[in-house]
Structure formats: structure tokens, C-alpha cells
Amino acid sequence: MKYRKLGKNGPEISVIGFGSWAIGGSGWASAWGDQDDQLSHDSVRAALDAGVTFYDTAAVYGLGYSEEIIGKALKGDRDKVVLATKCGMVWDEAKKISKNGTYDSIIREAEASLRRLGTDYIDLYQMHWPDTDTQAPAEETMRAMDKLIQDGKVRYAGVSNYDIPLLEQSLTVRHVDSLQPPYSILRPKVEQELLPFCLSHGIGVVAYSPLTSGLLSGNYTYDTKFDEGDWRSRNAAHTGEGLRKNVDRANKLLGIAARYDLTLPQLAIAYVLAHPALTSALVGVRKPSHILSVLPAVYVTLDESTLAEIRGIAAE
Numbered sequence: 001m002k003y004r005k006l007g008k009n010g011p012e013i014s015v016i017g018f019g020s021w022a023i024g025g026s027g028w029a030s031a032w033g034d035q036d037d038q039l040s041h042d043s044v045r046a047a048l049d050a051g052v053t054f055y056d057t058a059a060v061y062g063l064g065y066s067e068e069i070i071g072k073a074l075k076g077d078r079d080k081v082v083l084a085t086k087c088g089m090v091w092d093e094a095k096k097i098s099k100n101g102t103y104d105s106i107i108r109e110a111e112a113s114l115r116r117l118g119t120d121y122i123d124l125y126q127m128h129w130p131d132t133d134t135q136a137p138a139e140e141t142m143r144a145m146d147k148l149i150q151d152g153k154v155r156y157a158g159v160s161n162y163d164i165p166l167l168e169q170s171l172t173v174r175h176v177d178s179l180q181p182p183y184s185i186l187r188p189k190v191e192q193e194l195l196p197f198c199l200s201h202g203i204g205v206v207a208y209s210p211l212t213s214g215l216l217s218g219n220y221t222y223d224t225k226f227d228e229g230d231w232r233s234r235n236a237a238h239t240g241e242g243l244r245k246n247v248d249r250a251n252k253l254l255g256i257a258a259r260y261d262l263t264l265p266q267l268a269i270a271y272v273l274a275h276p277a278l279t280s281a282l283v284g285v286r287k288p289s290h291i292l293s294v295l296p297a298v299y300v301t302l303d304e305s306t307l308a309e310i311r312g313i314a315a316e
Helices: 037-049 065-071 103-118 138-150 164-172 194-202 242-260 264-273 286-294 293-298 304-315
Strands: 003-005 012-014 016-019 054-056 082-087 089-091 098-101 122-129 153-159 179-180 203-206 278-284
Touching: 003 278, 012 016, 012 278, 016 037, 037 065, 065 098, 065 103, 098 122, 103 122, 103 138, 103 179, 122 138, 122 179, 138 153, 138 164, 153 164, 164 194, 164 242, 179 264, 194 203, 242 304, 264 278, 264 304, 278 286
Parallel strands: 016 054, 016 278, 054 082, 082 122, 122 153, 153 179, 179 203, 203 278
Antiparallel strands: 003 012, 089 098
16 A cells, blocks of 8 residues: 655555445445445454555434444554544434534534544544525635644544635635545546646545546446436436446546556556645445455556546547
């Protein structure tokens, strides 16, 4: 495994991170369908044995259940990992989810996450999405983060899915240690302005969905269908003409992967990690092989001509 520093002030973390959205299933509200808890536990332990030190979850994943699974699986090894979770998405008794970045809500959510994770501190606390419901200013959210850090309940403050104006507003309160944006060969938009901004301001970047939710797994065909409980069954990129175009792109990328003796997922991870702003790439995990199979990407260096070739295929 390789490790990089998270921004200018953050800890060193593994360049492959454990993404835990998909392990919030097993009868809980999950966008991926049910998940076996033992398999989730085994996945966390396999990643830890392989040198993965960065584990990312969120309160809303399985409505708290993903945090519980991660906390139990890492019990006894808390000091060996950098544990990240997210706030700003809350739910009511009817399990209706809304966004809330207000000061009081962030403080309450942190206490609940600490209980579910079974820990007395969170390494990286991240605002999950911009607050478009209560319209709380980004500065208010960051003041709550800063308070949690002062109280020793959080070590570093990050955000997810923010644009540059929201980052700038947050930076008026305190340094933003990390940004978590969607970034992949098929979703390169952040390369234009967002990643350079983070690089110039010492903000670490943890990319999520580097395989574009499976489109770069190499397993999809024109006839791929998703279960009704899987959010991809309702997503334009994973169905119909969108799926056909993305399968065509993936097939072309397979040729490049073969030149490097890589699988398509390994090529996709290597591409993301090649950007100088990147600290880590999150891999969504449901079973041990999902993360163990991409580890060779850590040691791959793609030359500039190959990176340009990959961008050309994505832009078609």
C-alpha cells in the first residue's frame, strides 16, 4: 500500500480508501439492496490486513447502520485507521431524508455518529451535501465543525460535493482539510477548476465513485439489468442509451488496460490517482474482492500520452 498526506494539515492515509455506502443494507434503507453483515465485516478486516487505513462512511448510509458495522469491524484497531464519516443528511421517524447544515444539527449528528461508531473521536468529519433544504450558510456549518474540533470530538473538517464558491465560504471560518467529489474517467469535470483549486489551497481530495458506480468494472453489457431496489435501475447512465454509450467507452478502455496488464477497474483507479491533487480513491465495497482486486493500481504510473488517450475516449 502507498500513503499520502491529506491536504496541507491532515493525516497520512492509504491511497485506496474503503467506501461503505453499500454495506448499509440488511433490511435497512439502502440504495444497493440487502447486504450480508458477516461479509461486510470480512471486507473491512481484509482491507485492514492489506494496509488500507482510510475508512469512509456516513450517517445516512443505511440510516446509521453502516456506521455501526464499520465501528464493530474496526473495534480493537481504532488507533490504526483514519475513520471518516459525514453529516448534514438527517431523517425523521418515517425515514424521510432531508439536508440540514445548521449548527445545532451538526453538533447533534456528531454525537449520534460517535455512539454508532463506538468511538470517542472522529478523524475526518465531512458535510455530506450542500444544504439546499434549510439553506444554512456554509460558514455556519463550518463553525459547528470547528467547535467539534475544539472539543476534541473531531480531528479534521471536510466537505463532500461542494463547489468552489462553497469552499471559499467555508475557508473564511477555518481551513477545509478535504473535499470528497465524484471523479472518474467518465466523470472528469472536476479536473477543470475544482481539483486545481484544492491543490492550490492545500485541500486534500478523496475521490468517490472512481469506477462510476460499476460502469468501469468491465462487467456490464448492453443487456445489463439492475434489481428494482438498486438505484442504478433508475439512473440514465446505467440504463438505455446511456448504458450503451458507457459500455462502448469501457470496451475501448479495456484495450489500454491490456497494454499495462491491468484490469479495467485497476486502470480506472490508476487514472484517478494520477492527478496531483488526489490523496485517495474510495472503492465501494460489498465483499473483500472488491477492494483487494484493485490494489495493484497503487503501483501503476500512467504516462501523459496514455492519460490523454483515456481522456479522448471519455470525451467521445
